[in-house]
Amino acid sequence: MKLGIHYWTYSTPKDPTQIAPTLAETARIAEQAGFSVFTVMDHYFQMEGTASADDPMLEGYTTLGYVAAKTERMTLGLLVTGVMYRYPGLLAKIVTTLDVLSGGRARLGIGASWYEREQVGLGVPVVPVSERFERLEETLRICLQMWSDDNGPFHGKHYELAETLCVPQPLTRPRPPIMVGGGGEKKTLLMVARYADACNIFGTSVGDVKRKFDILRDHCEAEGRDYDRIEKTVAIVRPPLADVDGFLTDAAGFAKLGVTELQFMPDRHPVEFTEQLAERILPRLADIG
Template sequence: MRFAIKTRPEHTTWQQLRDVWVAADEFEIFESAWHWDHFYPLSGDLAGPNLEAWTTLAALAQATSRIRVGCQVAGMIYRHPAVLANMAATTDIIADGRLELGIGAGWNQMECDAYGIPLYPLKERFDRFDEGVQAMIALLTEKVANFDGQYVKLTDAYCEPKAVQTPHPPITIGGKGPKRTLRAVARWAQQWNVIVPNPDEWKPLKEILVQRCEEVGRDVDEITCSVNVRIDPDEPLDKAVADAAAYGEAGVDLVVMNLPLDAPPSVLAPLAKALAPLA
């Protein structure tokens, strides 16, 4: 099994966030570190602080040297895919080839309403997402990109300099929709991330992913399957570790340990020690 950490950029400071990621960089058992892409907190006071994803991600890439860095996941509705592709390429350069490019179709109605960002009906949202992924890949891999979609169009478009990783930074697609999301994972992703309550709900989704991969002629083993496990500060650490072990037994490749809000760097040493027998 492989492990990662995830921090919540809500109700915290830049210094606290940075210190946890810098500390995680020292523990080889954590292969990657993630945060989320939202503009409002998802818990507590919605008017409270929430650090923006991509500016902090670039800074965290500069502050660390080993651990891979990613956003779980960037909402395609928030940024034009061409802009996001350029952001990803630059962040991968800053990270010296450690970026995990997490993307999703987006879902947060409250944020969209507040900022005047259209949250399109579900079908159109995923149509736009599919086009956006293809446009991003074109920009990240081709010297001059052209794409003629219904919603996304590129005409002799450049994304220079290119990312360090070739052909592009690994793409993580988040979500569990059996028709659109898992088909997109099968077509374009190097990692699939899903949040489910237990392994019994994960297994049928994995079976659907296998089917989607067969439909497009892809080996499902090329795709890292990851899930999130929340560490509850009011429960023994052993509970989260046991949950992680159960996912591993079910066939999950990577377990992302979601740290409690305002967790200090000191939580990482006991967590690394507890997870070591599973690695």
């Protein structure tokens, strides 16, 4: 089972001059300990309900470029890119740039953007949910075309591209993996079945994740897609260090469902969190698989 750090907050420590060194040290420790993936959020304001909206937040792909320069092996991506925040052709080019400069370590994580306060605040168009999913599907199609031999035009309902030239192509072959994040049963999981190499589900409970996977399996059958070829990833919601034994029980349950990647979100200083995971949890996870 692959393990990842999801670096979702830049508020610890509070001194802004310490954001970069703390991020770099966390990534260094994670890679040294054997973590396979490092992700950050795609937000411009911190999420309300989780913390204060005016807490520090950095732009995601710039942050990943910095992390790429500090690491050598971990896969890098956003968990997940908000579809409304970048024109699709530019997004494909941004992910390609990350992939080339990181030596082939980029992953496109993407989903339907939702945080209206930051969108209204920063002038990002707010559109109905149905349109966001239409744009998500077109964005996925555009990225796939940009990462293929087809440099021709793209004609969609929301996006028109005269040409889909992308030079250089990503180093990852045949292209960077695509992860569609979210557990929406009618649309999000359908996008997974139709286009993605991986899904990402919130790990609220083993039972909830199993139900989402059952729905994904149904979508795969309807789309003629091999369910087993889609990588199953879970974002751990419950703080794992608060109850290590309880977390390991859940992890074993996730593994039985076919989950191959767990994402951990720091609930304390990220360096301390990563060190504690490496010391208290990683050795015991090895027994699960």
